[in-house]
Amino acid sequence: MADVAAKAGVSRALVSIVFRDQPGAGQETRDRVLRVADEIGYRPDNAARLLARGRSRALGVMFTVRQTFHADLIEGIYAEAERHGYDVLLSATAQGRGEVKAVEALLSHRCEAMILLCSDSAPEGLETLGQRTVAVSVGRRMSGSPVDFVHSAEGKGVRQAMDYLVELGHRDIVHVDGGRGPGSAERRRAYRAAMRRHGLESEIRVIPGNHTEESGIDAGRLLMAERDAGRPLPTAVLAANDRCAMGLLMAFGRAGVEVPGEVSVVGYDDSHLSHLMPVGLTTVRQDAVLMAEHAVRFAVQRLDDKGLEPQEAVIEPKLVVRDTTRAPRGM
Structure with a gap:
């Protein structure tokens, strides 16, 4: 920021105002600051700024490689998280990389909440995670765990x-x-x-x-x-x-x-x-979109109020008839 300020001929405080999109700088000054920043390759480190305030505003999502339905869920999670002002970080389970490693990677990146897609964890594992951080389990319900649940009927x-x-x-x-x-x-x-x-x-x-x-x-x-x-x-x-x-x-x-x-x-x-x-x-x-919306909302609500009782959303399924079914031969 000091380099941008020096080259643009303005104060460091004014550069900060421009990048925070706050009032206090004219349009000509804003354009000059942004042009100089682009020329020298400067990008504001929003993650560092948020962490300085004690927040990352990042939701961690654990998913499984090759599960196509997880891709549909993740697409919905991104959209809903953006509406709430959160970023999304992904960590996958795969052969040789279990849930513990996937979750720990997200926690090490200071994600504020975990969204677990179809977790295979034992009940005690979910309970422990729910005590460490805000967690939402999608696709799997376990009674008695201090986490929120989203699943279909x-x-x-x-x-x-x-x-x-x-x-x-x-x-x-x-x-x-x-x-x-x-x-x-x-x-x-x-x-x-x-x-x-x-x-x-x-x-x-x-x-x-x-x-x-x-x-x-x-x-x-x-x-x-x-x-x-x-x-x-x-x-x-x-x-x-x-x-x-x-x-x-x-x-x-x-x-x-x-x-x-x-x-x-x-x-x-x-x-x-x-x-x-x-x-x-x-x-x-x-309904992947609806499940994703509930998961993000539950996470955000619990971040705002840690005293909330565990919540559960049960999504109505619907049979979709296409080309792989018909009456048996002779009927």
Whole structure:
């Protein structure tokens, strides 16, 4: 700032006024100061200025690499954070980089609050984090933790999908589950409950999986091997999420199985990739924008009032019917 002031022929205080966009400098002076700053490559260090006041005004977001729905959430988080005057810093979990390391990286950069996308942390881990800093868990709910929660009504979304499949005439409906992933237990329970409610208890079948394309491919190969051994294919599959559903579509396509002619496939999330494929995926939409807005608001509200009781937002899901589902053959 002293260099800018000297070259522009003004005081350092006036340079500060210009960069803080405060009254006290004429337009000609402002233009000259900004031009000189650009010439010498000066940029104000807003982070340092905020830290000097004891604030970073940065929200840390932990996400998982390759989870397409997380990209949709992050896009919404950026927009909402900007409306509240906050920056966003990202830290990813990946193979060899767990949640602890991802979160500690954000804390080391002095993020004021953490937004955790589909955390796999144990309850005690979330509780410890909630005691250290402001934290919001998106996609995973844990009762008793001192953190805020944003998630969709998982059971309701699965019921919508299952009711739709049964109305089409499907009876042999398999669920490829999400293992220990966020929301998976709720979706698994809702699938079983829906099958029982429709009188299909004897047809219940859950294939272990996870929230990746690989798990869908593995499940598809298993069903193909069973078909080759004489067991008929199910007429419909409810996948753990969109990525798993995409893996199923890949496996079925390679084996020459027509979707939805022979097997209907339903995903979960309505990530942006679900409608960019050659065949649009029928899926259950989680409203990423609304979830992101709630997560940022919860974080900002708790930063303003640390005494708030833990908050919870349950977002309504919606079945989105596209091209991967139809009535079974012969119906």
